[in-house]
Amino acid sequence: GAGVSQSPRYKVAKRGQDVALRCDPISGHVSLFWYQQALGQGPEFLTYFQNEAQLDKSGLPSDRFFAERPEGSVSTLKIQRTQQEDSAVYLCASSLATGRYTGELFFGEGSRLTVL
Amino acid sequence: AQRVTQPEKLLSVFKGAPVELKCNYSYSGSPELFWYVQYSRQRLQLLLRHISRESIKGFTADLNKGETSFHLKKPFAQEEDSAMYYCAPPRYNFNKFYFGSGTKLNVKP
Numbered sequence A: 001g002a003g004v005s006q007s008p009r010y011k012v013a014k015r016g017q018d019v020a021l022r023c024d025p026i027s028g029h030v031s032l033f034w035y036q037q038a039l040g041q042g043p044e045f046l047t048y049f050q051n052e053a054q055l056d057k058s059g060l061p062s063d064r065f066f067a068e069r070p071e072g073s074v075s076t077l078k079i080q081r082t083q084q085e086d087s088a089v090y091l092c093a094s095s096l097a098t099g100r101y102t103g104e105l106f107f108g109e110g111s112r113l114t115v116l
Numbered sequence B: 001a002q003r004v005t006q007p008e009k010l011l012s013v014f015k016g017a018p019v020e021l022k023c024n025y026s027y028s029g030s031p032e033l034f035w036y037v038q039y040s041r042q043r044l045q046l047l048l049r050h051i052s053r054e055s056i057k058g059f060t061a062d063l064n065k066g067e068t069s070f071h072l073k074k075p076f077a078q079e080e081d082s083a084m085y086y087c088a089p090p091r092y093n094f095n096k097f098y099f100g101s102g103t104k105l106n107v108k109p
Helices: none
Strands: A005-007 A010-013 A019-024 A031-037 A044-050 A053-056 A065-068 A075-079 A088-095 A111-115 B003-005 B010-014 B019-021 B024-026 B034-038 B045-049 B072-074 B083-088 B103-108
Touching: A005 A088, A010 A019, A019 A088, A019 A111, A031 A075, A044 A065, A044 A075, A075 A088, B010 B019, B019 B103
Parallel strands: A010 A111, B010 B103
Antiparallel strands: A005 A019, A019 A075, A031 A044, A031 A088, A044 A053, A065 A075, A088 A111, B003 B024, B019 B072, B034 B045, B034 B083, B083 B103
8 A cells, every 4th residue: 555554453452461563664664663642642652663673662661562573564563461551552654764864754543552 | 851842732723813833842953843743533644844944734833943942833724724733853863753742723613
């Protein structure tokens, strides 16, 4: 497709379950970001990939969060042993540019995770 | 730490009134600043970036280095401008792209 695609759009998990969220960026986009957006808040940075390299994961809130982009295209954000505070919309964004200025970010529609 | 402040969570104006959405940042250096917008049931998207000096949908934003502000302005608001607006300030390195907490603009008929 032409835009950033995320799946699933909605996920309900019981506390303690593992979840995996997928992001399919725009073809050819080198940079890929994951954000967490809690209700009423702006997007909070989680992690950044340049191709397959995870250059920054300082925003991941705990070691239960893990992200990968093994072939430099599709990325997966995995959350282990989900907790209620993990409930949020998880946004993926990609960008063509690299270097000092990343340029415009193109966002997916997000994956809304609800942990019961 | 780098900070972004959007002091208004909600801004309500009448159609045709001027609107200003405030954004202040803490950073020293050469900034590249953005405003992103999220319309109802749509994805977050770029509205404008200061470096291009464009006017998009009638909106402009001027970087004021003295005040470290990047306020978004429009002289005559339209109902279709109702949305969430996020300021994205400069980054101290390109890996972190910060957003403000957002301002919800409600344009009343």
